[in-house]
Amino acid sequence: MMNHTLKNQYNLRPGTIITGKWHGNNYTIVKELGYGANGVVYLAKHKNTQVALKMSDNGMSITSEVNVLKSFAKVQGPQTLGPSLLDVDDWRILQGGPAISFYVMEYIQGPDLLSFLHKKGKSWAIVLFLQLLSDLEVLHENGWVFGDLKPENLIVTGPPPRIRCIDVGGTTMQGRAIKEFTEFYDRGYWGLGSRKAEPSYDLFSAAMIMINSAYPNRFKKTTGGISQIREAIRQKPELLKFEKALVKALQGHYSHAKQMRVDLLNVMVDKPILDPSLPPKRTDSGTTVNSQKKVPQAGRQMTRQTYRKKKKKSGWTEFFIIAMVLGILYALYTFNKLL
Amino acid sequence: MYTGKIRQILLITDGCSNQGDDPIAMAALAKEQGITVNVIGVTEKDIIDEKGMTEIEGIAMSGGGVSQIVYAEALSQTVQMVTRKAMNQTIQGVVNSQLQQILGRSQSMEDLPPDKRGEVMEVVDELGETVELEVLILVDTSASMKHKLPTVKEALLDLSLSLNARSGENQFSVYVFPGKKNDVEKLLDWTPKLQSLTSIFSQLSTGGITPTGPALRTALSSFSQKKSIRSLLSRDDESYFEESI
Structure with a gap:
């Protein structure tokens, strides 16, 4: 730190x-x-x-x-x-x-990002991230990079809840070297890029903040690199649905906050369509554009189903393990009684 | 444009010197040559004793630099922070003496009204970004440092990552003490990238005495006879600063 x-x-x-x-x-x-x-x-x-x-x-x-x-x-x-x-x-x-x-x-009054999410629930997370990305877009357009972007520097004011950045100590002119950073949110630390102030530097930090919201205690660098962080994303369902956008941000593929914002929004908007319990109303009223979209959506639904299956499988193994443990304990118990 | 160079020695150690010249005197000698000496004391569970602490602070003070005691885990952040802080101090010193030449003896940056100060600060920031930087890294490899060396290596790689994000040029050189034969041994000659450290560092042997003073003296001679940043003060009163005052 x-x-x-x-x-x-x-x-x-x-x-x-x-x-x-x-x-x-x-x-x-x-x-x-x-x-x-x-x-x-x-x-x-x-x-x-x-x-x-x-x-x-x-x-x-x-x-x-x-x-x-x-x-x-x-x-x-x-x-x-x-x-x-x-x-x-x-x-x-x-x-x-x-x-x-x-x-x-x-004076900007309010709890910091993680305390707010802890209190109000994780459904607020995506709303606040989208707000943050709009702010970053404006910041970047004006030639700056925030630099030391981390939950402690983000305050949620309101109501209505609105995310605000405080502490501009790390804010750096684009093209220069980042003035101040915190390891967990720094792409250099993870071996995923330079410390040059460019929009993608902030977007990396923003992605790490999203990951941080699912891992309040953060995690240590082991192997570093994209593989470790991707693994962390896959272990949390609330992150998994944003995997594509997060990984893209972590690898520096977004040059504008707007692009990342659109991708995150798409995940949110697609969701009701993907939910199999709802009849696909939206696609019914769809135009040709919508029907074109259908193909990848169907693909995604498939992956969802396989994911469910996997979950089911792991449910069965869980059941067997618990049954076996109980069985062994019972055997030990009866054995003790016999002696 | 400003063409000065900033020269620093970064000493990474975990305790007191026990042989040869007084390191504090050697640091003062460095300062006389326009070279700043920064010291980082690395501790782990073992705490650096008072004598070691006094020496670490003393070296940095007489070397005109920054000192910091840290746990090994925080080394990366500290190494880059200390280097940057010392660099800014040097630049601020240069700008201040420029201001004094223009505005008179008693004036320094603090005496300017906040608005003007902001404009001067932009110049300082600009210099920090573009100035040429030479850092000689001096690593203590006495026995107690052995298990901290992988962390030191990580921290140095991280330093080069931070500094190479600047648009100014960087030169690094690495020495360790005690060396195999002499008090101090050159590990890496002046180079803009520290990546080659990775292979060299794993072959390092540790042990023996802690000749901090002699190591500093050797480090000094490694800085070639190029002019230091201080001598530049008297040389060019460039118009560069004037526009902002």
């Missing part, structure tokens, strides 16, 4: 008032929200509104993040990329002492 450095050196107490050296705004610290490699984030109050205030002894990283947020602010449309930037300033703890850089941003 990246975040193993300096635990909060300032340790500001609630009630501390921070006054900016340049703009003179006052912020009252409410509590600490979190800390990472690049500083500490506090919840603070400014004129009765809640804001998030990030502070670091490394002025460089603060400045660099501010640059990213400023450029996000120029992007047209609903502001969902990062938190919106409110103020940038320095603070002197002691008169004449060194100044600490900080910036103030919108």
Whole structure:
């Protein structure tokens, strides 16, 4: 993990008032929200509104993040990329002492992605991923790559639930080297690509986040490479249905978030048609386009059935194993009684 | 465009030196030559003793670099983070002294208003991406390091992956100490890729003393007589920086 450095050196107490050296705004610290490699984030109050205030002894990283947020602010449309930037300033703890850089941003309230899914159920997962991919598309169009994309950096606000990215510390201009990353979500770590900032880098991370949602404790690299991750996907039914899209993202075959989004959506839309318990109403009303589509769908249905069969088979073996274990236990029991 | 080079020594060790020159003095010597010394202390269950800790911090401090103690599992992340951090520090140092030349003695990046600072930061970022980097990696192969060496190898491969994603050029060289015959032995001469390490590393023998000081001294002489980044400061006051101030 990246975040193993300096635990909060300032340790500001609630009630501390921070006054900016340049703009003179006052912020009252409410509590600490979190800390990472690049500083500490506090919840603070400014004129009765809640804001998030990030502070670091490394002025460089603060400045660099501010640059990213400023450029996000120029992007047209609903502001969902990062938190919106409110103020940038320095603070002197002691008169004449060194100044600490900080910036103030919108406070995005809500649980992180994995806690949200844990609480509200996994059916939300795909909705949030589709939202994330739309956001990434806008981010990429504007020449950036998020970089350190991971569940801890994704907050679900609402209602209605909406995914938001926080912590732009890893956000890198396209074509440069990724500034900051976390191993599990980094394609370089898995031996599946470079650390150059390009859209496919984020899409790899996004796929790993989907996998992470089925494996809350993540997993360790053993052999690495696509084979290990594909195996992990196949062991979880909620991932298996997205296998094609996930593997494509992991191998860097998507150059746009939009393409991945469309593929994931198709899986979701196809589902009712594939369900054998429902009469195939949609294909009835279908045009020629639909009938053309039928062929691969039939193919898929077949694979589904074989999958079921396999499941049935494994059900029988399970039954035999349990029966045998019980039998052995009973034999031991009677044997003991006889002695 | 800026044509400087950043030179670093990355020392990976798990304890205290016990022979030859004082490594802290050697690190200071490196700094005088414009070479930054970073130190990573690798621990496992065994904790590095206080003496070793003091030495690790001392080497990095007098070598103008960064030090970090980590568990073996976190080595990959740390190696690339430390290298990058030290690189940014050097660049920041260069930019700061440029600023001082332009704005006067007392001015540094921190004295600029936040808006201006952002513009300077873009220059720093740009330099970090494009500057030429030379990293000499010095690996402690004393007996206690033996089972950590596979992790060290992984971490070094990971480092080259990170750095080669930049558009600037990289040169790596690897030395181990103690060597078979001498205090220190060259494992890999200057090369842009570290992939060839894979085969060499598995044949490494470990054991013996920990001559950190002499190893640092040999490392220094390996950096050829090319001009260091510091001497560049006085040489070119390029217009490159001026547009952003």
